[in-house]
Amino acid sequence: MTVDKEWEFDYDEADFEAIRKRIFQAAGIKLGDSKRQMVYSRIVRRLRSLNLNSFQQYLGFLDQQPDEIELFINALTTNLTSFFRESHHFNSLSDMLTERHRQGQPLRIWCAAASTGEEPYSIAMTACQTFKSLTPPVQILATDIDSQVLKTAKMGVYAESRVKDVDIDLKKSYLLKGKGEREGLVKVRPELNRLIQFQRLNLLDSKWDVAPDLDVIFCRNVMIYFDKPTQIKLLDRMVPLLAKDGYYVAGHSETIDREYRALRLVGKTIYQRQA
Ligand SMILES: C[S@@+](CC[C@H](N)C(=O)[O-])C[C@H]1O[C@@H](n2cnc3c(N)ncnc32)[C@H](O)[C@@H]1O
CATH class of the missing domain: 1.10.155.10 (Chemotaxis receptor methyltransferase CheR, N-terminal domain)
Incomplete structure (x- = not known):
């Protein structure tokens, strides 16, 4: 037919x-x-x-x-994303970073569905704001299955329309305005780029190149594309990668079952690893 x-x-x-x-x-x-x-x-x-x-x-x-x-x-793949999407998560992230900061040890964050980069750059900006530095003690691993969006993410160049809702002070601090041929574009400051390692990673692969002891996992708006057994399997692999009391941040429609004992709800779709 x-x-x-x-x-x-x-x-x-x-x-x-x-x-x-x-x-x-x-x-x-x-x-x-x-x-x-x-x-x-x-x-x-x-x-x-x-x-x-x-x-x-x-x-x-x-x-x-x-x-x-x-x-x-x-x-x-569906790559819909934006800077500071679900902005409450970034206010909480700042608190998490302050709470978990230990002298001499960088905080480690995994952004597991980074798409075109707006999410890891929002994480990087939040870290810079929290530590009032362009070199905060933070390392961000940004992964996605889609090699094309990762290229955009690595470049960190966006149409100005993509950042129209970003706070004006953040724009001034972390984005460079394009001139001449680049009029209408903004580029993320290289210092922010340096905080992020971009890497292709299929969450379905049996092996992930991700070191344990993560402070925070951002895994937002990707689980919705998977069926329930896959979601549980992935959570069972991600949670052990978190450090003690580390945080797992989910998308707005990705609430985790109360029965899932390894994580405890501590905020709006924010979970904390349980012993
Ligand atoms: C809707 S976007 C979410 C982007 C961002 N996390 C946010 O919330 O704004 C979903 C992303 O998940 C990625 N994705 C889909 N399946 C994946 C998989 N098996 N492994 C890793 N990433 C995947 C897609 O390429 C896409 O960039």
Whole structure:
């Protein structure tokens, strides 16, 4: 059955099902029925750039070319983010950093779905504000499965419209305004970049290159794409990476079951590791 004859390429139920299955296997992302059109418009770009004639051909290509999987994943991730999204988390982060700071030991934060970088840079700005320094005792690991968004994140260059809601003092302190050809853009100060290590990491992979004893994990607005068993499996692996009494920050719709004893709710979608 062809879903819509108006479309440039035939796209039927079997194509959608096959793509759903592949992205679930590769990234744990569960695509609901409502994503049919979204899948078409995202994957069709891959067909065009590879000069392929059908979704079936593309699926065959995906099976034969291991490198294509990365681009396939990039095409299907949803990367919506913003500076200081869920701003209450950053007020709390400042308190956490103050509470957990020990002389001579950097605080370690893992931002586990960093997308285009607004979240790790908001963490870095919060750290600079908290310690009133451009070199606060903080190390941030920012990871994402999507290699394309990580490139944007590393560059730290954004359209001014992306920072329109950022506090004016923060903008003055941490963002450089583009001039001439770069008019309309802002660049994050290099000192903030230096606080962050960007790394591609698929949360579904059996091994993560993340050292334990983390003070805070930001894992926001990514668990929603996974099914319940995957969410629990990931939590069971993340919590042991936290130091004693370390914090786990979830997205607004990612409340963790009260029955999950390893974490205790201590704020609005903020949890603390339990002994
Ligand atoms: C909606 S964004 C959330 C960004 C940010 N954490 C925030 O709350 O603003 C979700 C991010 O999760 C990433 N993601 C999806 N599946 C992933 C996986 N299996 N491993 C790591 N990151 C994944 C996507 O690439 C995307 O950048």
